[in-house]
Every structure is written in C-alpha cells, then in structure tokens.
Amino acid sequence: MTLEVAAGMVPLVIRARMAAGVAHGAPWGISLDGLLASEIRENTKAAALEAGIDYEPYSPDTVPEDLDLPLARCTGDGGEGWHWAATFAFPEDEVPGPHVQYWSARPDQQALEQMSDQLPALVSERQGRYRSRVMPLPLTVCRHLVWRAVGDSAAVTELLAPVVSIGKKRSAGHGHVLSWEITEEPAADRWEFAHLHPDGCLGRTAPAACLHGRGDLRTGGEGQMGLRPPYIHPARRAKVLLPSR
Numbered sequence: 661m662t663l664e665v666a667a668g669m670v671p672l673v674i675r676a677r678m679a680a681g682v683a684h685g686a687p688w689g690i691s692l693d694g695l696l697a698s699e700i701r702e703n704t705k706a707a708a709l710e711a712g713i714d715y716e717p718y719s720p721d722t723v724p725e726d727l728d729l730p731l732a733r734c735t736g737d738g739g740e741g742w743h744w745a746a747t748f749a750f751p752e753d754e755v756p757g758p759h760v761q762y763w764s765a766r767p768d769q770q771a772l773e774q775m776s777d778q779l780p781a782l783v784s785e786r787q788g789r790y791r792s793r794v795m796p797l798p799l800t801v802c803r804h805l806v807w808r809a810v811g812d813s814a815a816v817t818e819l820l821a822p823v824v825s826i827g828k829k830r831s832a833g834h835g836h837v838l839s840w841e842i843t844e845e846p847a848a849d850r851w852e853f854a855h856l857h858p859d860g861c862l863g864r865t866a867p868a869a870c871l872h873g874r875g876d877l878r879t880g881g882e883g884q885m886g887l888r889p890p891y892i893h894p895a896r897r898a899k900v901l902l903p904s905r
C-alpha cells in the first residue's frame with residue numbers, strides 16, 4: 661500500500677455546513693470521491709448536450725472507466741484494489757438518532773388509464789406491481805458533514821462549489837448544503853487522511869492490505885462493496901473492509 665500523490669496535493673478537511681442533515685440509503689455516509697465523480701459526469705453531460713453529441717450513461721454490462729479526480733490514489737492491494745485518497749462523510753454535532761421519516765407513493769389511476777387501453781377493472785393498491793408503498797428514509801441530523809482527503813484543494817473547491825444538496829430525496833429538501841469549507845492541513849498524516857474518520861475509525865471501504873501494520877483499527881467488518889466510483893456498479897464489487905459507520 662503506497663499513496664501516489666501528484667504535485668500540489670495536500671491533506672484536506674472538507675466540511676459541509678448542513679441546513680438540517682442528510683438522508684441516505686447505506687448505513688455509512690456519502691463518499692467524497694463519488695460526489696466529485698458525479699459532478700464531473702454532470703459537467704460532461706451538460707457539455708455534450710450543448711454540443712449536440714451523445715452522452716454515454718453507465719451500463720451494467722461494461723466496466724466503467726475511471727475518471728481523473730483531483731485526489732491522490734492509494735494503491736491498496738497493488739492490483740485492481742486501488743482507491744482514491746478520500747473518506748466517506750462523518751457527521752459532526754450529530755443529534756443522536758435514529759431519525760426515520762416515511763414517504764408514501766401510490767399509482768395515479770388517471771395516468772394509468774391514459775397509458776393503457778386494457779386496464780383491468782381494479783388495479784390493486786394492496787398487492788402486485790402497482791401496490792401503494794410506504795418507505796422508510798433514515799436521516800442523519802447534524803450541523804456539519806466532514807470528509808478527509810489528500811488532493812488538490814483548488815480543484816476540489818471548484819467541483820464542490822455548485823453542489824447545493826447531497827444524499828437521497830434532495831428534491832424534497834433533504835441534504836441541503838448551506839456552504840462548503842475546504843482547509844489544507846499540509847502537516848497531517850497522509851495515510852490517515854486517505855482512510856480514517858476524525859475519530860480514528862476506518863472511514864471508507866478499503867482492501868485489507870491498506871490496514872496491514874496499522875494496529876487494531878475499528879472497522880465495519882468485511883463485506884462486498886465498491887472501492888471507487890461508481891460504487892454501486894456490479895463490476896466494482898469486491899471483498900473489502902467496510903467503514904465503521
């Protein structure tokens with residue numbers, strides 16, 4: 661495990677001041693590298709649209725290409741198991757939970773009638789594909805979300821500046837970011853900023869090789885998950901150590 665750090669990259673603390681907190685599906689926070697990669701893809705998409713050229717979305721059948729993020733790389737297991745030097749989000753000043761909100765959805769009968777000329781007499785709201793649903797939405801209620809990383813602070817700042825909301829159900833007002841603050845910490849330990857939360861626990865997915873010789877660190881155990889964006893792509897799944905929360 662070594663860190664490949666390009667010129668100008670230093671340990672960084674990225675802090676998002678939140679209006680109320682963030683909603684998420686996974687038990688751990690949002691990844692900084694995932695956030696940066698999706699911003700780069702959004703920019704590429706907008707440019708393609710403007711130029712009138714086709715934009716290729718991710719496909720489950722092809723191995724996605726790695727975007728060039730303004731972050732250092734950890735070589736991990738020395739093979740395919742490398743990752744970007746950045747953690748997942750860590751909540752600061754958190755209001756202890758659990759906080760769960762529920763949202764419900766039911767099919768629009770009128771819309772179904774307009775879409776189909778052979779609608780059954782009754783589209784059941786209690787069973788089948790078009791049943792109404794009540795879904796839980798776990799929330800993290802906190803003042804700030806904090807990430808640690810090794811990277812190019814100007815480039816990271818530029819990519820994050822237009823991001824006004826993160827996480828799930830953003831259109832319903834969740835995950836509203838009031839401001840971003842990026843601080844350089846040149847004297848900090850680079851390995852630590854590439855892997856650990858401020859409380860010293862594993863702060864991201866990592867191959868076991870990353871933790872060799874680092875003592876008894878708290879992790880979330882072993883599991884199958886991605887090491888770098890797009891995290892949920894099937895080609896990215898690997899045996900990794902999970903973040904401790």
Ligand SMILES: [Zn+2]
Nearest residue numbers: 734736866870
């Ligand atoms: Zn690593």
